[in-house]
Amino acid sequence: MFRHQKELQFEVKVDGPDPMLARQLQEVLGGQFGEMTVMMQYLFQGFNCRGEEKYKDMLMDIGTEEIGHVEMLCALISQLLDGASPEDQADAATDPTMAAIMGGINPQHLIVSGLGGLPTSSTGVPWNGGYIVSSGNLLADMRSNLHAESQGRLQVARIYQMTKDESVRATLRKMLARDRYHQYQWMAAIKELEEKKGVVVPASFPAEAEMESQEQAYEFWNLSDGKESSEGLWATGSAPDGSGDFVYVGEPEPKGQIPKLSVPLESLQHDLNINKSFK
Amino acid sequence: MFRHQKELQFEVKVDGPDPMLARQLQEVLGGQFGEMTVMMQYLFQGFNCRGEEKYKDMLMDIGTEEIGHVEMLCALISQLLDGASPEDQADAATDPTMAAIMGGINPQHLIVSGLGGLPTSSTGVPWNGGYIVSSGNLLADMRSNLHAESQGRLQVARIYQMTKDESVRATLRKMLARDRYHQYQWMAAIKELEEKKGVVVPASFPAEAEMESQEQAYEFWNLSDGKESSEGLWATGSAPDGSGDFVYVGEPEPKGQIPKLSVPLESLQHDLNINKSFK
Amino acid sequence: MFRHQKELQFEVKVDGPDPMLARQLQEVLGGQFGEMTVMMQYLFQGFNCRGEEKYKDMLMDIGTEEIGHVEMLCALISQLLDGASPEDQADAATDPTMAAIMGGINPQHLIVSGLGGLPTSSTGVPWNGGYIVSSGNLLADMRSNLHAESQGRLQVARIYQMTKDESVRATLRKMLARDRYHQYQWMAAIKELEEKKGVVVPASFPAEAEMESQEQAYEFWNLSDGKESSEGLWATGSAPDGSGDFVYVGEPEPKGQIPKLSVPLESLQHDLNINKSFK
Amino acid sequence: MFRHQKELQFEVKVDGPDPMLARQLQEVLGGQFGEMTVMMQYLFQGFNCRGEEKYKDMLMDIGTEEIGHVEMLCALISQLLDGASPEDQADAATDPTMAAIMGGINPQHLIVSGLGGLPTSSTGVPWNGGYIVSSGNLLADMRSNLHAESQGRLQVARIYQMTKDESVRATLRKMLARDRYHQYQWMAAIKELEEKKGVVVPASFPAEAEMESQEQAYEFWNLSDGKESSEGLWATGSAPDGSGDFVYVGEPEPKGQIPKLSVPLESLQHDLNINKSFK
Amino acid sequence: MFRHQKELQFEVKVDGPDPMLARQLQEVLGGQFGEMTVMMQYLFQGFNCRGEEKYKDMLMDIGTEEIGHVEMLCALISQLLDGASPEDQADAATDPTMAAIMGGINPQHLIVSGLGGLPTSSTGVPWNGGYIVSSGNLLADMRSNLHAESQGRLQVARIYQMTKDESVRATLRKMLARDRYHQYQWMAAIKELEEKKGVVVPASFPAEAEMESQEQAYEFWNLSDGKESSEGLWATGSAPDGSGDFVYVGEPEPKGQIPKLSVPLESLQHDLNINKSFK
């Protein structure tokens, strides 16, 4: 069960209205890597957690914090939209400066949400559940969390460069600092889990299943002309778990067959096969 | 520019028709972490790459390999659907065994694709561009790639357990082996990049911007009852880059204000504010 | 800012595993009218609220309660999936009873979420932000809330009839009771707001704007053959706000023109008009 | 079966081209609460109606009218786009005024639809079936219809304020007047149905099922700090159907357990449980 | 403006309930090529038509007919669902035959729509506006219409084979016959338009623009190993408009550069370029 405290986690202020910035900030509210994404991802991972209690508790701590980040971003966007109005829009038809600003506004901030945050990205695409994952495998999920925080912090940092509003910048710095910690947090959790279970996800796949194709697990296939790719650690070193050495295959050849699908009896079946062999 | 070779990368075989398995395999073809995802993600990262040539070349190598994995999965699904037919479906109305099988089929394999692979997940949801990312930040993107390969390999391993078809299993083992290598590969690239730029994404955010909220970048906020979360490396150790020590805040208090939004002059504006201050 | 308490709002139990029921319950977790919808709708309305504080506080109370309902449903679904396994799936190929059950499972419960709840509907469609609204107009939004609770409770009641698991039923009864209260709650809020502002949304649209077409605001247009529709309160009574009487127009005639769009100079413009008059 | 009459329901005119307004109007054509939504919602409810004939007939009357509203909006948008051209776009690169206007245009009006209406929202998101509902429960559906008309009319009223084009305003006034009537209509239908069946949806849920948790059906849980929410009718009055009195629970405590999910045998099963108890 | 006649265009009957068939038929109601698609596509093309009146009128005729096809399919699906009930679902837990049938049902037919048609595909994905096109170019759109009717009729024919319900088959035969006519219709319109304007869309692209790359407009590039593709009319004949002869390029070589993107000053800009040259 959850509870709400009226104070925001951190102070949220703006120097003045800026509807174009409000539109940009929607990306880190309701976009692919916005706060809605990390909030829902951590909450679902926490709700579904079947591992040690400390992981579940940690996921619930941070998932709960992220609900408050969605709250902060809505407060930020609402303040930036204060003062935008339909009348301004009407003036835009004759005033180039106003037209320029209006052209950069998300029209749904005026028409749909009444000057409030929307559950959508900076281009107005609704947030959706396909952005998140909760797999039941802790190592896989911690990697997904590190990825989300990395992309998310990158986007906040870019928006930070895109505004001169010092109050907004002060707010964003708080979020950047938390996102920095969250990256540390997932790295620490990943380190712990890799030490326990090995670095490959899933760790538990039966060893014998890998035997026959062992060699293929260490080969880099050079399928794009040029051999610059041979210069990386992935091509010359050892596997991170020391289980083998990488091999750079400069001239790879396919090992499979030319696929031949059975031809359906089209005269009868609209190009579908009538052979009932799968019964 | 690309070229196609008729042979598959690895041999693809099935023991016999199994439309329920064909439906499950759609997840790793067109689902959130299917082969379409890694193919498109690596290709876009490669096309957009502005860094050292070796990264671009490497992304193109593996992105090109993944097109061939989409090809292999389509071949696998088509073979599993060989022999399914509309007539079988008609029989299902009176035959419980057939009904059971039919209930587990993706109806679009019969109606839409004519016994071929679909660009959709195991529940029939179309693949979409919101599954992938190409950010222009190499470290962020390599983490996204490691996350995708971890979730993807986990799913293939689960499907592996869900079938007794030894030919399918042999095919899946090849893909598991390649996914193992790809995890190694991204780990190696991440290690290289972290050593160059530091572990936090983005590395380049100006140092002075972090000053004021430095403390918040190392605090774990205990926002879910219970203190099991204090037992992890994220709560007690040092930041992975040694820049500070983690602090477990057992009783965190909010540091922000209670937000008060301005009230619009609703009598005139349908609940929208008419204050034009943002002009 | 939010906090999490480990106890669920109400007890959540199941008599035994039932993956088909788990799939059905996804509808009221991540479907159009599931708990994710009311949770996100109330939270966004609360975050964006510019009206009297009591509305904002009330929206935050109930929005916060709904996060806990998402938590309860995840717990319920996880318990129903306990015991489902890939091996069962493998057996399904030869065992009709198992095949029947497997056919009714959401494959993503096995492959994607590892026996946990998903942010998707009963057919596996991801939840999306297009399901919710926060408009800044309190009366419009309270009506949206009443609509969501009505559809949502109906769905829970239907699922209640679809299972014989008495523990699940006991859990659902708690949710039905809360949904009953929430319907009462929105009705009470609507009553209060209608008394203050009138029943038409938005109340504030300027009176003079309605003058010219006043008559059209009370007419029922009979555009489907047959006059059974003349028997309802909408056809014979007065407007709920007493502003006029309804008129049943049995033989309505169009009042507009036959539209004629300008024809573009296609020889030059690929069927686009080159007239630059809008500059 | 349907028939089409060439005349529009009401006259549709514009003073002159205004592609920015055309983009905004897409919201009330193909957005969440646009005319496509009410058209499809009423038609599906009418097609699926199993109640008294008068409801089906009424739904078909109004659903049929709404097809004509989609027609009117397309005519309006096409007229506003008359005169927009690719050449203007080309000029925008060097002319700030033109650039300002072009920045506010939906690029798909030029590239995709050739100066016509699109089945998308003001941000270009395609209309989708997740916006509508037809549940088979008349009271629930009438509430959904009132909600849709309330949000929809609010949006039209906002756009009305956003333009100074008097011809467009005259057209919108017609739509506002019809939307006013449609709100009256659904209110009247709701009143009629509530009197017959009671105010809670679904009315028919067996009484005994509510017994055990009766108390919870009248409690307001104060889960957000502060008690402003105690001032509303929802906290102090009686249920609208007089079945009980509301109780304000100022310090609510959870009544459920701390959830403990079974831990899967991960060494074997990639974090999935192998216990086959659900067979 | 539109009108509705109570009679269906053709008689719709079923032999008995068949919820699995109801699920399959959703594909041709709300799937990619279902009746909703052709209905909305023809209506939007008609509404937006700027060409000769006879095309607009024809599009309105057939678009209006298709609304009636959506109506027929809803009637068909509702009849097939008559008799399905939540109680049956409850029985399914213990009855394998019932479980088999239930496994093949769309759960939303029970939970969401109350035994009625849904605006979704056979896998439950909501219909969306991305399925249709109205481009303002008549020839392009007629080709889109022929494509939609071809895919749509194919799907109906496949479902026809999937059932033994003779009443359903009789209904589908009517739809197949109409879809046959509609294919003829679009072919006739295409023929007329191609004769007027030429076969390439858009016809009006300035001739000089093609000059420089004339040769490339007739070359088949053999980019997949093997030369079976040289056997088709596309490789050896003349262009359909006689403007040139096809050339089979067996060993094609790229004609472009190796792309080199400018490298951003990442130390400052989070991997974004600071060069402001586009101002």
Place this chain on the structure above:
Amino acid sequence: MFRHQKELQFEVKVDGPDPMLARQLQEVLGGQFGEMTVMMQYLFQGFNCRGEEKYKDMLMDIGTEEIGHVEMLCALISQLLDGASPEDQADAATDPTMAAIMGGINPQHLIVSGLGGLPTSSTGVPWNGGYIVSSGNLLADMRSNLHAESQGRLQVARIYQMTKDESVRATLRKMLARDRYHQYQWMAAIKELEEKKGVVVPASFPAEAEMESQEQAYEFWNLSDGKESSEGLWATGSAPDGSGDFVYVGEPEPKGQIPKLSVPLESLQHDLNINKSFK
């Protein structure tokens, strides 16, 4: 299996930065008819092809070419974005000219992709699998391909008119030329297939099934007032396969019943029918 060659198929150049054009070009990269659509459509059709080898080979040739077109468009967009920066965005707040340009930028080009191409349309909607089809019926699919190339080339031609950047135009001319050839190619394939199998898809539907409704397969139903539609080839000629003559039905009457759905026992079942007849 696929291979990548570093050179682009054709040269890709720009005169200078133009982020507004970059946004527009997203339509032909990741929109409904962009290069991602034809690439994925041809590849899936090729992978799933069960017909003669020459069709499969041809589909693989062109599908492989289209991967290279996605590559070219990404290169084009990246070059147009070179020089856009967050700092410019910050300047936009005070500089009207900059604001105008910024208003027309896709914010995700700055925030999400770091100045690279995105898998989305010009309005930022992610590409999705619902845009493509691979049906297993060659004639149906070739028509889908011709439709996609027609709409796609039309869009490229429109964008061509929308820019004065001569280098971009030169690049687009190459794509227009290839799209011209691809239209020829599908026409040739369609001609070949129609000659073999007849013009109606699917050709193989049993003749006897059409008997009863033969007449309806040649009738044009005039369901929109006015008879301009009688002037086309579809109303007066013969079917393209000579199987019958078209009939213009000026006053069509419905041939079906008024649908009456059974009324559910709502007192028990929440508006769902409890009759278990379908068991």
